[in-house]
Amino acid sequence: MGIFCIIMAGFGFSLMSLFVKLSGDLPSMQKGIFRNIIAAIISAIPLFKHRFNITTPKSKEEWAVLVGRSIFGTIGLVLNFYAITHISLADSSIIQKLSPFVILILSYIFFKEKMTNFQIGAVIVAFLGVMLVIKPSGSGLISTGALAALVGALFAGMAYTCVRYLGTHNISGEFIIFFFSLTSTLMLLPYLIFDYHVMTFYQLSMLILAGASASIGQYGITFAYRYAAAKNIAAFDYSQVVFSGILGFIVLGEIPDFQSFIGYVIVISVGIVLVLRSK
16 A cells, blocks of 8 residues: 555656646745645545544644644755756656655664665665666756755655654544645745735646645655555655656657666566565
8 A cells, every 4th residue: 555655646746746847937935835725725625524533643742743744845845846947857856866765764763664685775776777767967966956956855855754753653644734735835825925926827727736736646645654664665756757757758748768768667677576575
């Protein structure tokens, strides 16, 4: 279930990145607000439907982690949107894929989740496969957009580690998603009030679709780390790269070269091997 959820998250987030890119040159915080408003509305539906079975934080520590998840997630979201706008989807994706390594390190520190040599090797091989797909340029790695993606990956890893903690304490995923979407919207709202940029109908439509796609990704990632330890599913987070390549070809006309094709094969092969080995 954890593997399935994280693959669905990769599909949702790849759609979100595409729609954010298509929304044009809008401020990253404004994109973040509209993304979160849509996600809050969508996440409120299952929250209300299952309201009698929702488990909320009880202790101060659990509330602190939930708030931390919202803060880290919001910072990571804005930085990621900035990176998507200012550098290519390929470069921003590969740098963002550093977040699973942050999750693995933090999971080892806080949850004592040890990794086998095989799992460490599998994640490294999957990362090398992603490098073949993305081929980040030297100039891209030192640009402000790439720096934003790098710091955003760090905060994303911290946010997902908080999700993992809340999942181990049986906090309902519906509540985690709604709380993050609502809190993040409130955090960014002052910027919208004082520096709103007029949008076209097309731009608004793209941000609405980005919010809906983000909800798919958010539900996927939240339940993935609730159902499984990070070390068991981290490699599958690279499925987003495969989805991004497919969407890039269909929507943007990007055709992967032979090196990228080899990268796809490596990432998918590592995923299959991990599934078979876990069985």
